[in-house]
Amino acid sequence: MADAVSHASYLPPILTFCTGAVIAVPLFRKLGLSAVLGYLAAGVVIGPSLLGVIKDPDAIRGTAEIGVVLLLFLVGLELQPSRLYSMRRDILGSGLAQMAVSATVIGLVGWRFGLSVGGAIAVGVALALSATSIALQLLEERGDSNETYGRRTFSILLFQDIAIAPVLALLPLLATTGAESGSAMRALASFGIAIAAVVAIVFAGRYLLNPFFRILANSGAKEVMTAAALLIVLGAALLMEHVGLSMAMGAFLAGLMLADSHFRHELEADIEPFRGVLLGLFFMAVGMSLDLKLVVENALLLAIAVPLLVLFKIAVVASILRASCSSTLEAIRAGALLSPAGEFAFVLLPLGVAHGLLNPQQAAIVTALAAISMLLGPIVAKLIDNVLLARITPETMDEDFDGVGDSQVMVIGFGRFGQVVTQALLLQHVNITVIDSDVEQIRAAARFGFKVYYGDGMRLDVLRAAGAGKARVICICVDDKNAALRILEMVKSEFPNVRVHARAFDRIHAIDLMKADVDYQMRETFESALGFGRVTLEAVGLTRDEADLVIDHVRDRDAQRMEIQFNEGIAAALNRVPRVTPEPLVKPKGKSKALTAETQEVIEDGGAEVAVGGVGEPER
Structure with missing residues (x-):
């Protein structure tokens, strides 16, 4: 009976998360806002800052971060070499420029406010990233994924997702800056081990994964394919964490190695339900970790910083895309989609604290800034979109649209x-x-x-x-x-x-x-x-x-x-028999002739379903 009670103790939190999701997400979608905002709001309500139904948000953060791991795996699956090559200009040009400008300016501001150099870099990169899930969902809801601004938005997001991997490797090295030579040597040794682990994952993905999935596919057991997909993703994530890098980086590499696999879409379909549920839980955990008392204490700072961050990122993206020959309309729309801070800010900032680049108070304020920007950004994007579209005519839209491309x-x-x-x-x-x-x-x-x-x-x-x-x-x-x-x-x-x-x-x-x-x-x-x-x-x-x-x-x-x-x-x-008898489309000139006595007997017995000569196949 004690076992039953201990098992039942897991049910209240699960029921709480499900209740929060099914109430908040449809409500926010009804208001025309992103489901991510619904998850964040539900987390704030059930977290310790308000109702306190969940007392310790950190207790579920480890499980919730698997949602981010699966998200990065799916991002890796999308990065086919041919697709990357066709988008190379926007990815390496616009994406690199956006990250460099945004991270540098935000980092300098953070440094001026008293952050260390390593902390300023961590904060600059964290806030320069954009919310992939929010931007892609808004594009899908608008049906604009194939619009010019939609493709360029996706290119910048791709660069950001690619940049996450080296950033995750950079943070431990930043923590050793200015340390004694022994610590630096240990960091370099750890970095060498990490590189070896990356090479191992690349080798396995290149030569072992396709034969492995082929064997499983021949077994005909669909559930085994799902188990194998989770095994690969979580195994690669655990290996990266074991060598001192991020689980998300391991999942990204696993996805990248399977991007050209014949089994790519099946894997994506198998992982997607887990990704959706766990990523929703991750956003709820972020909402629960938002300290409303800290927000109130720093209300003036956040009230100034959040709008400035959103408007700054819109201006950076719009300027870069406008300089690369995009129209003003599509440049501003893309900037609005990329204005909120990204999901990985909630991964990078705790890593910054763990490596001593930030103190908990600094990380808490920046986390609150990122979370509130995710609440404000989509609202600003919707308002900007409504204003811009209301001021243009259909002819203007035709000028800005260059077509979807090949069939x-x-x-x-x-x-x-x-x-x-x-x-x-x-x-x-x-x-x-x-x-x-x-x-x-x-x-x-x-x-x-x-x-x-x-x-x-x-x-x-x-x-x-x-x-x-x-x-x-x-x-x-x-x-x-x-x-x-x-x-x-x-x-x-x-x-x-x-x-x-x-x-x-x-x-x-x-x-x-x-x-x-x-x-x-x-x-x-x-x-x-x-x-x-x-x-x-x-x-x-x-x-x-x-x-x-x-x-x-x-x-x-x-x-x-x-x-x-x-x-x-x-x-x-x-006579309701589900079969069609072959019939001539034109009236024959003469009667059919049976060539054998057996054939004549069949005809006389009323074998209407059998053609002369014995052919009885349904008409094709």
């Missing part, structure tokens, strides 16, 4: 049908994402010159992770009729603006797809059979034009029949 097509299923479909798309250099859950098909795809990602196309989280919402066309090429219908219904429900093309197995399946509102369907053997028939007509003496005319006539008559069957139903005419 994007997602192909679900890379079997014999999907392979032929992608060949035509490749010839036109169309940007393609292919999803398949067959490991052998993934291996075969390597010969096609593009990447196929391991994942189950019937999973909504996999489709989202693979970018289904951003695709212009989704081609459903799976060879399972029920799976195709399920995918179609899911896509139409979740991504209503995406055009859907589907492979149909036979006539009944085609009609089912049409009833599910497919944009285009084709029976898998219909056009090939028509082509076969055309060549046969030529072989018996028709010219190419004559044969084409006949085939077009057959195609038109089939379309007419399909429309009638779609509108009037097919089951009632067949």
Whole structure:
């Protein structure tokens, strides 16, 4: 009974977190604000500063920081070399300039206010970073991820996320500045061990992870893939922490090593639910750690510092993007999105305290400044966005928008049908994402010159992770009729603006797809059979034009029949038997002749479902 009581003691905090989340997050989303703000506000309310339901926020911080670890792993997964190269100008140019200018100015201000050099650097970098989760969520809510300012915002965020890794390695070295030579030597030795651990992770990711996940995928156990993903992420994080670096850095490296993996989207879909829940818990922990008494005591300082920080970061980003030929509109909108302090400020500042760069009082004030900026920043971004958009005309927006770029097509299923479909798309250099859950098909795809990602196309989280919402066309090429219908219904429900093309197995399946509102369907053997028939007509003496005319006539008559069957139903005419009997589209000139006595007997017995000669396949 004592064990039951001890287990039950974990339930009140869990119920408290869940209650705070389900009340605060929908409320803030209803107000048009970010879910992150809801988590922060819920943490403030249930924390020791107000209701005091949770007495010790530090007790859950270790668990909550796993959310940041998983976030950085997903960031690493997004950093494919080809994508980085195409965005190199914005990443290395705008991203580096933003970090350098913001961190330098903020650090100098901190130094003038009495911080040590190491502390000023830590504070400058912490506040120069932006909130990735807030910015990306606002872009997604606006549907502006593919807008010019959205892509440049993402580029700056990418640079910031890349910069976190060396910053995490830099903080321990800053703590040794001015120390005795023995301490410096120990720091350098620790740094060498850390580099060796990084090399080990890179080696494992390059040569071991893909074969490892391939073996697991062949087992067919989806839950094992999820367990393996968590094992890789948390294992790399623990290794980095053991050698003196951050868990987040280890997760970042693990994600980076898997960015080109065929299993990338499946891993992203498996990790995403854990990331969402734990990152929400992390923000609640940040809110709980906000000392309202300290905020009140330093109210004047914070009331001045927070707006100045937000406006300063907007000005820096807007100036940099404006200098790089962005329009004033998109430069200001990007700056507004990047104005709040980032999630990693709450990781860097405690590290600064741990290494003696900051004292607890200084860290507490800067943490409060960062947290309040995350509350204020999205509100300012929304106000600026409303003002700017209210002052421009549709024509002005057209001038500022340079288009989404090349078409994007997602192909679900890379079997014999999907392979032929992608060949035509490749010839036109169309940007393609292919999803398949067959490991052998993934291996075969390597010969096609593009990447196929391991994942189950019937999973909504996999489709989202693979970018289904951003695709212009989704081609459903799976060879399972029920799976195709399920995918179609899911896509139409979740991504209503995406055009859907589907492979149909036979006539009944085609009609089912049409009833599910497919944009285009084709029976898998219909056009090939028509082509076969055309060549046969030529072989018996028709010219190419004559044969084409006949085939077009057959195609038109089939379309007419399909429309009638779609509108009037097919089951009632067949006594509700779910099968279609092959019928001629035109009236034959003569009667069929049975070539054997057995065939004649079958015809006379009313074998309406069997064609002359014994072929009884459903019409394709």
